[in-house]
Every structure is written in structure tokens, then in C-alpha cells.
Amino acid sequence: MRALSSDLARSALDAAPDAIIIIDAGGTIRYTNRQVSAVFGYPHDEIVGRPVEFLMPERLRARHISHRRDYSVSVRVRPMGVGLDLLGRRMDGTEFPVEISLSPVEGSDEMLVAAAIRDVSDRKRVEAELTEAKETADRANQAKSRFLASASHDLRQPLQSLSLLNGALRRAVIDPEAGEAIKQQEQAITAMSRLLNTLLDISKLESGAVKPDPSDFAVGALFEEMRREFSGLASSKGLTLRILQCEECAHSDRMLVEQILKNLVSNAIKYTPEGWVSLRSSHPSPNAVKIEVHDTGVGIAKDQLSLIYDEFYQVGVPTNSARDGYGLGLSIVQRLVRLLGAELEVTSELGVGSTFTLTLPAGHGAAISAAAPSIVSSSGERSQMSVLLVEDDASVRNATKLLLKSEGYVVAVAATLAEALEQSAKMRKLDLLLTDYHLTNNETGLQVIAAVRDARSEQVKAVLITGDTSSAVQELKLDPHARIASKPIKADELIGEMKALTG
Numbered sequence: 001m002r003a004l005s006s007d008l009a010r011s012a013l014d015a016a017p018d019a020i021i022i023i024d025a026g027g028t029i030r031y032t033n034r035q036v037s038a039v040f041g042y043p044h045d046e047i048v049g050r051p052v053e054f055l056m057p058e059r060l061r062a063r064h065i066s067h068r069r070d071y072s073v074s075v076r077v078r079p080m081g082v083g084l085d086l087l088g089r090r091m092d093g094t095e096f097p098v099e100i101s102l103s104p105v106e107g108s109d110e111m112l113v114a115a116a117i118r119d120v121s122d123r124k125r126v127e128a129e130l131t132e133a134k135e136t137a138d139r140a141n142q143a144k145s146r147f148l149a150s151a152s153h154d155l156r157q158p159l160q161s162l163s164l165l166n167g168a169l170r171r172a173v174i175d176p177e178a179g180e181a182i183k184q185q186e187q188a189i190t191a192m193s194r195l196l197n198t199l200l201d202i203s204k205l206e207s208g209a210v211k212p213d214p215s216d217f218a219v220g221a222l223f224e225e226m227r228r229e230f231s232g233l234a235s236s237k238g239l240t241l242r243i244l245q246c247e248e249c250a251h252s253d254r255m256l257v258e259q260i261l262k263n264l265v266s267n268a269i270k271y272t273p274e275g276w277v278s279l280r281s282s283h284p285s286p287n288a289v290k291i292e293v294h295d296t297g298v299g300i301a302k303d304q305l306s307l308i309y310d311e312f313y314q315v316g317v318p319t320n321s322a323r324d325g326y327g328l329g330l331s332i333v334q335r336l337v338r339l340l341g342a343e344l345e346v347t348s349e350l351g352v353g354s355t356f357t358l359t360l361p362a363g364h365g366a367a368i369s370a371a372a373p374s375i376v377s378s379s380g381e382r383s384q385m386s387v388l389l390v391e392d393d394a395s396v397r398n399a400t401k402l403l404l405k406s407e408g409y410v411v412a413v414a415a416t417l418a419e420a421l422e423q424s425a426k427m428r429k430l431d432l433l434l435t436d437y438h439l440t441n442n443e444t445g446l447q448v449i450a451a452v453r454d455a456r457s458e459q460v461k462a463v464l465i466t467g468d469t470s471s472a473v474q475e476l477k478l479d480p481h482a483r484i485a486s487k488p489i490k491a492d493e494l495i496g497e498m499k500a501l502t503g
Contacts, residue, residue: 019117023052024110027068039119041091052115057089088117097124155196156467156487157393162189164399167491171406186490193488212253212340216363219248219281219289222258226279230265234277239269242278249363250289256336257360260344263333264293264356272297272353289362294355300348308346385502386410386427390420390435390448400434403491417443417451424452430460432502437466449482461501465489 010033013020019035032047040047040055047054052068053061088098097120105112166186173179227243234241250257261279268277275296282290300308308330337344337358348354387404391397392415404411412427414420416439424430433452435445449462459481467487485497 016116019119020114021047021052021055021117022105022112022114024112027052027065029054030112036117039090039117040088055088057087057095060087088119096121157396159189159193159196159488160465161393161395161399163193163488163490164396164403164494167494168399168403168406170491171403189488190490196488212256214252214340215254216249216251217254217257219250219291220246222254222261223279223281225258226261226265229262230269230277233266234269237269237272238274239272240276241269242276242280244278244280246281248281248283248289250291250360251363252340252342252360256340257358260333260336260358261291261293263330264358267330268293268295268297268354268356271295275353283362285362287362289360291358291360292355293358294353296353299350299352299354300346301350302348305346305348384408384410385431386412386429387432387434387498388412388414388420388423388427388430388452390414390416390433390439390445392416392436392440396436400494403494404434407495416440417448420448421451421455424455430456432498433460433462434498435462435464437464463494463497463501465494 013031013033014035016033016035019039020033021029021036022031023029029048029050029052032044034044036042036047037044053064056064086098086100087095089095099118099120101116103114103116105114166182166189170179170182170186173182223243223246227241231241265277265279272295277293277295277297280292280294282292284290333344340360343359345357345359346354347357387409389397389400389404389411391400391413394415397413397415401411401413412423414423420433420435430452433449435448437445439445439448445462445464445466449460449464453460462482464482464484465487466484481501483497483501485494489497
């Protein structure tokens with residue numbers, strides 16, 4: 001103990017910011033510095049000579065004696081209680097969190113251990129506050145996402161009415177000036193629908209409502225859909241859309257991959273003032289398929305590449321300026337890529353163009369190449385087909401009925417499952433059932449379809465219109481007599497779905 005009694009050693013220990021105690025092999029406190037009294041509240045003379053467990057809550061003392069004996073067998077420098085919440089006990093009985101580091105005292109004639117004790121109450125409080133704030137923010141974000149996902153039906157209903165009424169007006173109005181106004185109205189409705197769909201897509205991804213359903217599919221069939229959807233848009237900008245034929249088969253969720261490619265191709269066309277946009281695939285290894293979207297567009301500066309997936313960011317568009325779109329497409333792409341466990345790389349050169357490369361697992365089974373239903377624009381031909389329309393929202397029901405009657409359909413309407421069965425019983429023939437998915441009293445369009453088919457003893461053809469496609473798609477994807485359409489759907493698209501189904 002001669003080294004410990006020196007004035008220099010005592011001064012050094014008293015100057016230390018942490019409370020330091022020195023204990024012997026029996027666990028008796030032999031020395032304390034000034035900080036020990038400041039931390040624990042005991043006078044110096046009431047601490048020295050007492051067992052170290054005296055500074056702990058009573059319930060922990062027996063366990064600590066066992067740990068102390070284990071340490072005496074293998075004395076070394078180490079933190080105490082790794083992975084445990086350690087507690088000290090003050091003179092007034094209050095408990096507080098501590099961190100303790102143990103070190104053997106070199107040069108002593110007996111085994112002595114120095115313990116540096118730090119009160120971490122402030123740090124633990126800050127950590128707890130940060131954790132609570134993060135959990136609160138996460139709960140709020142999840143609640144927002146769940147609300148948007150569950151409320152998507154109600155949010156889409158007004159736009160559905162507007163879109164169908166616009167279609168009906170376009171068919172009825174002859175005056176050129178009024179027709180131009182209706183055309184401008186249609187463009188505004190389309191922009192509103194695009195933004196709403198994008199926001200709801202993000203909310204569904206954040207809330208975990210979207211679950212991948214991987215299967216083998218032909219990449220070439222997906223490319224053909226891209227050709228049909230974007231050839232007109234590219235041509236209107238004077239661009240060449242190059243879609244190369246391919247034989248690759250990928251294994252992933254086809255619908256989610258399609259959504260990724262639609263966003264990437266749409267972005268490429270938007271940011272390419274001249275030249276071309278290409279879509280091609282390759283098979284770099286037996287287990288991978290790469291799909292590339294390449295353009296000769298404006299390109300992205302290197303210091304901006306890390307920002308392109310941020311919400312509302314657009315290349316070369318200053319904040320608060322006029323915007324073509326909303327800068328949400330790549331944010332959705334990033335979420336979908338993560339959900340699929342895929343990889344997405346981007347290379348770009350300012351003024352030259354960009355290449356987005358999506359890497360997917362290769363498929364090894366029979367590829368499913370079913371294409372999405374084609375959309376047939378109304379040709380003005382009058383049909384005498386009988387349609388049963390089931391919709392609980394009066395405004396959407398009336399708008400849809402007006403549109404269908406303008407197309408020449410004979411329309412019966414219902415708001416509930418019981419009314420649908422009642423109307424079906426009155427109809428001599430029923431060519432098509434058009435029903436909303438979410439109805440009042442927790443009824444669904446799937447129940448309506450099943451009940452009407454059962455009542456008529458025939459496979460009535462049906463179009464299910466929904467703003468919540470996740471479960472409905474799973475139910476209907478194997479039914480050749482039914483189709484699903486997502487809200488808000490344009491008038492021409494709805495009529496196209498009906499004509500494609502009824503032939």
C-alpha cells in the first residue's frame with residue numbers, strides 16, 4: 001500500500017473524473033477517491049472498510065459476490081457486466097445506472113482491484129428520450145400509413161366519380177370549345193389521380209401492406225407491355241423507344257417488377273429531350289437476370305446521384321419552381337427494390353444520359369407470360385348488353401350508370417349484396433356484373449360475385465373495381481371470367497375492360 005499512500009498517487013486519483021474504489025480479494029473497500037462520496041453520498045470514513053456490495057441495491061448483492069469470485073480467478077482489465085444494466089445505490093436509497101471498469105493493481109503484495117465507476121444517469125435519460133421519440137415518430141408514421149392504406153377506397157371515390165362523369169360528358173358534348181374544356185378537365189383529373197395513386201403506393205409500402213408473391217415470368221412479355229404503354233408517349237416527344245427482344249426468365253413478383261420498370265421508363269422519357277430510350281435484358285450468370293433502362297437524356301451530376309431517391313426530388317428542378325410530376329417515382333422504385341430483395345444500380349453522365357440496372361434472380365421453372373388486359377378505347381358502337389352495377393357510393397354509382405347508358409348498355413343498379421340479388425332475379429339475362437370491392441356493412445364485391453353466380457347457376461362475367469387490390473388480386477387471378485380494375489379508372493379504360501371481357 002506504500003504506492004497508494006503517496007501524495008502524488010492520491011492527488012492523481014482524486015483528480016480523476018470517475019469515482020474510483022480499490023478492493024481486496026475479499027471484496028473489502030480499501031481506498032476511495034473524492035468522487036466516490038460525491039456520487040454515492042457517503043462520507044469517506046463510512047465507505048472504507050465495508051464490502052463493495054454495500055454500494056449496490058440489496059437484491060443484487062448475492063449475485064455480485066458470485067461474479068466477484070469468478071473475476072478473482074481470472075483477473076484482467078475489462079468492463080464489468082457486459083450486456084447488463086448495472087445499478088448503484090446512494091446513501092438516501094435511490095438507485096442509478098452506472099458503468100464500471102475493472103483493473104488489477106500492479107505492484108501490490110496482495111491482489112487488489114481498482115474499479116472506476118461512472119454515473120450514466122444523464123446519458124441513459126437522453127437515450128431513453130431519444131428511443132421514446134423515435135418510437136413515437138415510428139408509431140405516428142405507421143398510423144399515417146395504415147390510415148392512408150385503409151382509407152384508399154374513400155380517397156379514390158371522388159376521383160372515380162369525376163373521371164367517369166368526364167367520360168360521359170366527352171361522349172355527349174359536340175361543341176368544340178366545350179370539348180376542349182372537357183379535355184383540360186380530363187388532364188387535371190389524370191394529374192390528381194397520378195399523385196393520389198403514388199402517395200397511396202408509398203403508404204402501402206411503408207405500412208407493410210404489400211407482400212411479394214414471387215414466381216417465374218418471361219421478361220419478354222413484360223417488355224411488350226412497356227412497348228404498348230410507352231411507345232405513344234415516346235413518339236409524342238420525338239424519341240425512339242428501343243425495346244430489345246429477350247428470352248430471359250426471372251423469378252420475382254411480376255406486378256412489382258412491372259411497377260419498377262414503369263417508373264424507370266417513364267422517368268427516362270421525361271428527362272430525355274432528344275435521342276432514344278432503350279430497354280434490354282441480359283443473363284450475366286445462371287442465377288441472375290439484369291434489366292437495363294438506358295437513355296440519352298440530361299443525365300445526373302455525380303454529387304446528385306445520392307439524392308435521386310428522395311421524395312419530391314427532381315433532376316435539374318429548383319425547389320418551389322414549376323414541376324412536371326412530383327419526384328416520387330424513384331422513391332417508390334427504391335422501396336420496391338428493397339421489398340423484393342433485388343439490386344438497383346445507376347450510372348450517369350451529365351448531358352450524356354443515364355442507365356438504371358435492375359438485377360433479379362433468374363427463373364428456372366415454367367415462365368408465366370400472361371399479359372395484362374389490353375385497354376380498348378370506346379369506338380362509339382352501341383351495345384345492348386345488360387349490366388348489373390353494384391356500388392354503395394351514390395355519386396360513383398350515378399356517374400357510372402350515366403357513362404354506361406351513354407355507351408348503350410342496359411343498366412340495373414344496386415348498393416348492397418341483397419339488392420344485387422334482388423336485381424339479378426329480375427334480369428332475364430345478365431351479361432356483365434360490375435361491382436365495387438368495399439361495400440357497406442363489411443360486404444365485398446367478391447361476395448357479390450359469388451352470390452350472383454350461385455343464384456343464377458352460371459359463371460357471370462364480372463369486373464371488380466377496387467382501390468385495395470392486394471387481397472382481391474389473389475382471389476381473382478385464376479378466374480378467367482373476372483377482371484380487376486384499380487380506382488380511379490378512366491372511362492375509356494373501364495369500357496375497354498368490359499369489352500375485352502365480354503368479347
